[in-house]
Each structure stands twice: as structure tokens, then as C-alpha cells.
Amino acid sequence: MRTRRLSLLLALFVALLATFSASCGADAPPNEAPSLTLSVGSEETYVVGEDVVQIQVTAKDPEGGNVSFDVINRPSRAEFQTFASSALFSWDPITSDVTEDEPLRLIFVATDSQGASTERVVNLTIHAGNGTPRFLTASSKLYDPNSNKPLEFEVEVRDDDSRDVDLQMPADKAPAGASFEQTGPKIGTFTWSPSVQQRDKRVHSVTFVADDRQTEPVTLKVSIILQNGGGGGGTTDPDPVGSCEGEQPIAHDPLGAQRTIEDYEVEATFSSTAAAKYDLAYLFWSTDDVMNQEVEWGSTEMKIDGTELRGAIPNLLLPAGESQTVYYSICAMDEDAAEDAEDAFICAPGGSYFTFNAYSPDETACLDDAAGASFGSATPIPDDVWAEQTVCSGTADFHQFTVEAGEIVDLYVTYSLGQDVDVKLYDDAEKQRDLVEFSECYGVAYIPLEAPESGQKTWFVEVTGADAPYQITAWRQQGGGGTCGDEANEPNDTAADATLVFDEIALFEGAAICTEDDVDIYAFDVLAGDTVDALLEFIHADGDLDMTLYAPSQSDNVSMDSFGVADAWSTNDDEELSHVAQESGIYHLLVMSSDTPNTYDLTISKTCGDDDTFGTSNHSQSSPALITPGTYSDLKMCAGQPDWYERTGFADQVVLAEVVVQQGARVSDVEFSVWDANGLIDSATVNGDRLELEFTPTTQAQYFYKVSGPSSMIYELTYLD
Structure with a gap:
């Protein structure tokens, strides 16, 4: 009896529990589908070769749960990148993707964790392009000539209805010394090493022409900007x-x-x-x-x-x-x-x-780096190398640097001006010192550091900010124990930092190798055929010095441990070397010590060698070189030694001639003119990197071309009837 009563009570309890659960469930709100937003409308039109389809997708689950994304009918080459609450659809259509009467129907889907989903439809109409080549190369290039490497970049076009496209670089639309080689059906490589003289000009340009032989050729003008060393x-x-x-x-x-x-x-x-x-x-x-x-x-x-x-x-x-x-x-x-x-x-x-x-679009936190968070854990500041750091809100980064006895150090912190970044300096007693100087123009904090002659001193730098990147370094300006007499030329310890030499004869007095591992490097333009002479004057008893000359092709290996095209290594007072250049470009001269520091005087001189197709004797109107119609390349002209050429002119017959500077002088400094026995008749005009001359003789006679200028150059002369 008791067992039956318990069974009845249990059944009644289960029934009541089910009724209560059903009642509670009826009051719970239904699960809502996520909201879904697209960055485009429901009908969009794009053109092959001109437009890239990009659709930004965002979604939000009303219950705060996770959302997954999908796109139905996605083309095979399209990308669909998904994140926690957003996604990005990217597609660059080609000719075979052109839609006819029926647009491509894309269905974007956002689904929550309960399986509820929302859809949005975009109908894409893809039109064929006009078949004209389109350059994919940027119209500007930023280049640091101190990198000691040539500027090199690819020139590429897109043309979906052509198997190949002819790419060219007109010589008159490019810097002197630049080259271009087509390396594939629709791609080529531009290469240029600016001369020391060309570095004086901040902006250069080059024009490329693309011809698919079906439509009118198209051009791209690329501006080349030479960096002038600011900060980078x-x-x-x-x-x-x-x-x-x-x-x-x-x-x-x-x-x-x-x-x-x-x-x-x-x-x-x-x-x-x-x-x-x-x-x-x-x-x-x-x-x-x-x-x-x-x-x-x-x-x-x-x-x-x-x-x-x-x-x-x-x-x-x-x-x-x-x-x-x-x-x-x-x-x-x-x-x-x-x-x-x-x-x-x-x-x-x-x-x-x-x-x-x-x-990432999914990341909400500030990702801090490994910089120390206190004086005790302060991170050492690198010497002569920039360290990338990030400081997060509510935290502080601590750095330390030890200055040796008698040493002077320049410490820098760079950041974006306008960001919430602050820099403080503390001494080794953790006392704040008011030595930080802030630039008003851009984000730079400068701190001069010193140590007494009696011993080293450690300094601490505190950086605070809110999710802000910054860069920090320390540069030693003076070694302990005395002043280096070469500070005016420093830093010139690498080919990238080389002291530039512009004059044909340059004298550096009172220069110095300040430490055993110090080197001084000088850079200067030399044309093939020129002679480079260097005289290094010093007292050997005070410390042995040596020097090595490197050709342009060796510019990646200018160091104490490498060999050049000429050297002067002896155990006597003074060193001297001489070299006839076999290639044109920027040469580097390295001065170093083999044992102890020393001071020196250095003389670098360049002598132009004018030995080309016409020898060395055509420097006056009375001894010109005889030329016939055609093109003469790799001609050499030395400063103060004009080149003269003789030709026969026929009455009323138009004569065209031009000079293209290949290396050396600025074209604007070059003079190209035509003469007869009585004197100057006409002068050429500048067009890009060339001088053009059009002349119609009134009588048949002997005429003379004169090429001259204030600096040496290698050039090309063309004479056409």
C-alpha cells in the first residue's frame, strides 16, 4: 500500500514539474535572427579591368551570441574573409566573368548559434572592359639613395583580351642612366642608380608606354621622389x-x-x-x-x-x-x-x-610588447638601432641606458605628434630630470645624456600613452676619455651614411678614426675612363691607417673585411692609390685603422679620361671628328674640353640632331650647337633628358657640332639627314 502511494505521489510531482516548465517556457522570448548590413545596395554594376568588387558585411546577434557568415554563389576566385561580427567579400572579375542578360545573384547569410539566419541578396552585373591595357604600377615611388642599392621596381599592366603587351620606356622620358627590360608578356623591370649630381634634384620622373597593338597606346608617368634623410x-x-x-x-x-x-x-x-x-x-x-x-x-x-x-x-x-x-x-x-x-x-x-x-577586426585589447614595467625591469635601449615599441593605456614602459665615463649620448623617442605619448627621464637615483626636449613640429623627444669622467652613469626613460607605437634609440656621439676630431663628418661608418664628395678635387683636413673599429667612408661619382687618385696623410707612429677603393658593383660589400678594386696598405707614413675606372657609378673610399685611432688629411681627386670612339683630339673647331648620319653611343666629354664634330650640309635639306645624356651632367647644363666657319648658327633646346637641334642650311658648306658643359658626361649623339 505504501509503495503504491509513493508511486502516485511521484507521478503527481512529475506532472506538476512539466506543467511548471511549460508555463515558464511560454514566457521566454523567442530567439531573434541576427541583423545583417552590407556596404552596397541590392543592384550593383562593375566593369572588368576597372573595378574590384568589395562588399563589407556586418552582423549583430540581438542575444549577444556568436555569428557565422556565408555567401552563396561565390565565384571561384572570390575571397570571403570572416571575423566575429564582420566579413569582407573581394573579387576582381575577368573577361570570362562578364554577365549577359542575367546578373550574378550573391546571397549573403548571417547565422547565430541557435541556427536563426538572415539573408541579403546582391545582384551583380559585370560589364566587359574596353580592352585597353591598364597599369597596375603605382604612379609614385619613394626612394632612399643612401640605401646604396639601385631603385628597382616592376612595371605591370592588365589586359584581359591580349596575350601580351609591349612595354617601353622612352629614353627622353627617363632619368639619365635608367634602364628598363620587359621580362614577361605584361611585366618589366625598371632599374636606376642616381648619380651624386642627380641626388641634388628631389623629384625625377619616368614614363612608360603600353601597347597591345589593338587600341591606342597608354602611358604611365611615375614620379620618383628621393628621400633626403628625414628620420628614416x-x-x-x-x-x-x-x-x-x-x-x-x-x-x-x-x-x-x-x-x-x-x-x-x-x-x-x-x-x-x-x-x-x-x-x-x-x-x-x-x-x-x-x-x-x-x-x-x-x-x-x-x-x-x-x-x-x-x-x-x-x-x-x-x-x-x-x-x-x-x-x-x-x-x-x-x-x-x-x-x-x-x-x-x-x-x-x-x-x-x-x-x-x-x-584584427576581432581584437579589442591593446597588445603590449615586452618593455619593462618598472625601474627594476627596465629594458635596455639599443645603441645605434631603433627599437619598435607600443605603450598601452594605464601602463608605463621603462627603458635604461648606461653612459660610459666621459661619454655623450643622444637619445631619441619618435611617435606620431598628436597621439597621447609622454616621455620622462630619471637618473640612477630614480629622480626625475628635466632634460627632455620635445619638437613642436613632429613627434620627437630628444634627450642629451652624459656621464662624469670618473665613472659610468645609468639613465631611465619612462614612456606613457594609449595604444601608441613609438621608436627609441641612443646614439653615442663621443667616446669616453676625449673628443673625436671627426664629428663634422660623422656618421659615415657605412656606405649608406658615406660622406658625399661633389668636387673634382676635395680635401678633408683634421679627419679622424676615433676608435679601433671606426671607419670613414666617402662616396663620389666616377665615369668609366676617369682616374681616381687618393692621398691619405698621417703619421704612422701615431697609428697605422689604410684605405680601399670600391667600384659600384662592390657597393654591397664596403667594409673592413672586404677587398676593392684598389687599396693602399703599408707600414709607412701616408697612403696613396690611383685607379682608372672601368665602370660608371658611385665609388666608395674606405679609411680604417689596423691598430689604433689616428687623425689624417685626405685628398680625393678625379681626372676625366676622354678616350672614346673618336679618341682624345676633337676638342677644337680646327680638329673636329668627322661624322656621317647615324647614332654614336658612349661618347665621353670632359668639363672644359668641348667635343667638336664636322659634317657636310646641303642647302635647303633639313638636318636633325640630338644629344642624350647617358651618365653624368644634367641635361640643362649641357650646350649643343651648330657652327660654320664664321661662328655660331643655332643652339639646341632641351626636351626631357635630351637636347634637340633642327637646322636647315641655306648653302652647301662644312658645318660643325659642338657639345660642351661644366661637368663631365657620357652621352649619345644622333645625326640624321
């Missing part, structure tokens, strides 16, 4: 206390940390004066270690609307848990400026770079 590469001191007097030509609020699927939008503003002067604006960026090495810069032309500038850096779309420091500069160019105008090209910031941290 760790080779030049940033301006420690630069002032910003007057209105700045380019104003910009630096980007903060980026966590998005969109490209990183960059906006800037011209001053009214800059807006009236500059025709083009460029955005340059890099994710490489730009402070320590030569890097390949990405670039895009910014849109100019009055005084407003707009551009974008492509999104890195990093995975969760990763971050990347992005360096960027905003620059402007005046296409009408004179060749030697210093303000033909300007950048902001002027002495460093803007920086920001890029994260």
Missing part, C-alpha cells in the same frame, strides 16, 4: 627641437589604433598657400622596419578637393592576437617647380613618420 633608416638624427613657425603646408590628425574591415582612411588639409602651389598629393605607407632599413613603400595618389586631401591605406586584415605598426607620410608635389627647387616636394611630418597600430 636610422641614419640621420631627427630634428631634436624643430620649430613650426607660421602655417604648416599640410595639417593632419594622426590615426589612432585601427580595428576595422574597412581600409584605413587618411585625411589631411592643405594650407591656402600649399593648395595654390601643389598639384599632386601622395600617401606613402609601409609595415616594414623603416627606421632601420631601406623598405619598399606602398603609395597611392590622394584625392584633392580644394584644401582637403583624402586617401586610404589598404586594410591588413590581421588575424586575432596579432598587431602591426604602420608607418605613413603625406606628401605633395609641384609639377611646375624648377629642377633644383627645394620645395618641389614636401612631406608631413617633416622629420619622422606618422604611425599607428593595426589590429
